[in-house]
Amino acid sequence: MTDTGTETPRERYRAQVRAEVKAHAWEQLASAGASALSLNAIAKRMGMSGPALYRYFANRDELITELIRDAYRSLADTFRATAADGSGDGDLAALAHALRDWALQDPHRYFLIYGTPVPGYHAPDDITGIVHEIMATLLDACAALPSAPSTTAFGSHLEGHRRWAGDHPAEPAALHRALTFWTRLHGVLSLELAGHFTGMEFDPALFFAAELDELTR
Amino acid sequence: MTDTGTETPRERYRAQVRAEVKAHAWEQLASAGASALSLNAIAKRMGMSGPALYRYFANRDELITELIRDAYRSLADTFRATAADGSGDGDLAALAHALRDWALQDPHRYFLIYGTPVPGYHAPDDITGIVHEIMATLLDACAALPSAPSTTAFGSHLEGHRRWAGDHPAEPAALHRALTFWTRLHGVLSLELAGHFTGMEFDPALFFAAELDELTR
DNA sequence: TGCGTTCGTTAGAAGTTGTAACGCACCACG
DNA sequence: CGTGGTGCGTTACAACTTCTAACGAACGCA
Numbered sequence: 001m002t003d004t005g006t007e008t009p010r011e012r013y014r015a016q017v018r019a020e021v022k023a024h025a026w027e028q029l030a031s032a033g034a035s036a037l038s039l040n041a042i043a044k045r046m047g048m049s050g051p052a053l054y055r056y057f058a059n060r061d062e063l064i065t066e067l068i069r070d071a072y073r074s075l076a077d078t079f080r081a082t083a084a085d086g087s088g089d090g091d092l093a094a095l096a097h098a099l100r101d102w103a104l105q106d107p108h109r110y111f112l113i114y115g116t117p118v119p120g121y122h123a124p125d126d127i128t129g130i131v132h133e134i135m136a137t138l139l140d141a142c143a144a145l146p147s148a149p150s151t152t153a154f155g156s157h158l159e160g161h162r163r164w165a166g167d168h169p170a171e172p173a174a175l176h177r178a179l180t181f182w183t184r185l186h187g188v189l190s191l192e193l194a195g196h197f198t199g200m201e202f203d204p205a206l207f208f209a210a211e212l213d214e215l216t217r
Numbered sequence: 218m219t220d221t222g223t224e225t226p227r228e229r230y231r232a233q234v235r236a237e238v239k240a241h242a243w244e245q246l247a248s249a250g251a252s253a254l255s256l257n258a259i260a261k262r263m264g265m266s267g268p269a270l271y272r273y274f275a276n277r278d279e280l281i282t283e284l285i286r287d288a289y290r291s292l293a294d295t296f297r298a299t300a301a302d303g304s305g306d307g308d309l310a311a312l313a314h315a316l317r318d319w320a321l322q323d324p325h326r327y328f329l330i331y332g333t334p335v336p337g338y339h340a341p342d343d344i345t346g347i348v349h350e351i352m353a354t355l356l357d358a359c360a361a362l363p364s365a366p367s368t369t370a371f372g373s374h375l376e377g378h379r380r381w382a383g384d385h386p387a388e389p390a391a392l393h394r395a396l397t398f399w400t401r402l403h404g405v406l407s408l409e410l411a412g413h414f415t416g417m418e419f420d421p422a423l424f425f426a427a428e429l430d431e432l433t434r
Numbered sequence: 435t436g437c438g439t440t441c442g443t444t445a446g447a448a449g450t451t452g453t454a455a456c457g458c459a460c461c462a463c464g
Numbered sequence: 465c466g467t468g469g470t471g472c473g474t475t476a477c478a479a480c481t482t483c484t485a486a487c488g489a490a491c492g493c494a
Contacts, residue, residue: 032336052472054453116328116411128416188400191331194333196331211401267481441490445486447485450481453478458471460471461469463466
C-alpha cells in the first residue's frame with residue numbers, strides 16, 4: 001500500500017506513535033466527546049509526559065483535524081465499497097444502510113463530521129476532496145436511478161447552480177435526489193444519535209426505513 | 218408577569234445578576250461556541266473576580282443548562298406565537314419559516330439544542346415539558362391538515378407507539394407528518410448552519426422551501 | 435441598633451494547553 | 465569505526481481553566 005521501502009526507521013517510529021496517539025484519541029473521544037479530548041491524558045496513558053506529544057502534533061487542533069480526516073476517509077471508503085459490490089436492491093438503499101451502520105458504529109465519529117461545528121476551525125483543502133468523493137459516489141447512485149425530468153422550482157434552480165457537483169453528468173432531478181438523500185437521512189440519524197428520540201418509543205430504524213422508502217420510490 | 222411584589226431586594230438583585238451573567242454568556246456563546254464558555258471571562262467582563270459567580274451558578278453545567286432551557290423556552294414561545302396568529306398560508310409553512318428564522322437568528326442557540334450532545338449531560342425534567350409543548354404545537358398543526366389514512370409500515374407502527382404524542386388525538390398520518398417535518402427541516406437547517414453547503418452555490422432557502430413544499434402537499 | 439445572611443474577595447488545589455531548555459540516544463556520514 | 469547532527473523525551477514554567485475554602489464587609493430584617 002504505502003512505500004515502506006523508502007521509510008527511515010525514524011519515520012516508521014514516528015508514524016507508529018502518531019497512530020497510537022490517534023487510537024487513544026478515538027478511545028477517549030468515544031467515552032467523553034471531542035471537547036474532553038486531552039493531549040495530556042493521552043500522553044499519560046501512553047506512559048509519556050504531556051509535552052512529548054507536541055513532537056507529533058503541533059497542537060490539539062491538528063490532532064482533531066487528523067481525526068476528522070480519518071473519519072471522512074472512513075465514510076468515503078465505506079461508501080465506495082458499498083457502491084462497488086452492486087447488490088440486489090438499489091444502490092441508494094445500500095448506501096443508506098451503510099451510512100446508518102457507519103454512524104451507529106461510532107456516534108462520536110459521526111458528530112465529529114456532521115455535528116456542531118468548532119467555532120474557529122476551518123477544514124484543510126484535502127478534506128474537501130474526500131467530501132467530493134463521497135458526494136460523487138452518491139451522485140453516481142442517483143444518476144443510475146430512472147427519474148422524470150424535474151419540474152420543481154428548486155430543480156430548475158439546481159440546473160443553473162450545479163458547479164458543486166463537479167463535472168458529474170447527472171440531471172437536476174438526480175442532484176435534487178442526492179441532496180435530499182443527504183439532508184433527510186442526516187436529519188433522522190443526527191436526532192437519533194443525539195438521543196432526541198429516547199423518550200418516544202417508536203423504532204428509529206423503521207422511521208429511517210420509511211424516509212429511505214420515500215427517497216427511492 | 219412575575220410577582221415582583223413578594224421579592225426581597227436581595228432576590229431582585231440576585232435575579233438581575235443571574236440575568237446579566239446569562240446575557241454575557243449568550244454573547245460569548247455566539248462568538249466562540251459553547252465549549253469556550255468561561256465563567257472566569259464572564260466574571261471579568263462584569264468587573265468581578267472569578268469565584269464570585271459561583272454564588273449564582275453552582276457550576277458551569279448549571280449555567281449551560283439554564284441557557285438550554287432558555288433556548289427551548291424561546292423556541293416554544295416562537296412556535297406558540299406563530300401558531301396563534303393563524304395567517305393565510307397553512308400553519309405548517311408558518312411554523313417552518315418561524316423555525317428557520319429562529320435558527321438563523323442565532324445558530325449557536327440552535328446547536329445548543331439540536332447539535333452534538335454534551336457527553337455526560339442529562340437535561341432536567343422541566344425541559345422535557347417544554348419539548349412536549351413544542352411537539353404539541355407541531356402536532357396541532359399537523360392534525361389540522363387533511364390527510365389520507367396512513368397505509369405505510371411506519372404509519373401502522375406509529376399507531377401502536379404513540380405514547381410520545383401524549384394524549385394528542387392525531388391520526389398516525391399526522392404523527393408521521395410531524396416527525397418528518399421535524400427531521401427533514403432539521404436535516405437541511407443543521408447542515409446549512411454548520412456550513413456544509415458553503416462550497417456549493419445553490420440557495421439553501423430554496424432547498425428548505427422545496428422540502429417544506431413536499432411536506433405540505 | 436444589633437445580628438445573621440449573603441456577597442465578593444483572595445488563596446489555593448488540580449486540571450488544561452503550549453513553550454523553553456536541557457540531556458540522551460539514535461542514525462548517518464565521513 | 466568514531467563523531468556530529470537530528471530528533472525524542474524529560475522537567476520547568478507560564479497562562480489559562482473550574483471550583484473549594486476561608487475571610488471580611490455590606491446589607492437588610494427584626
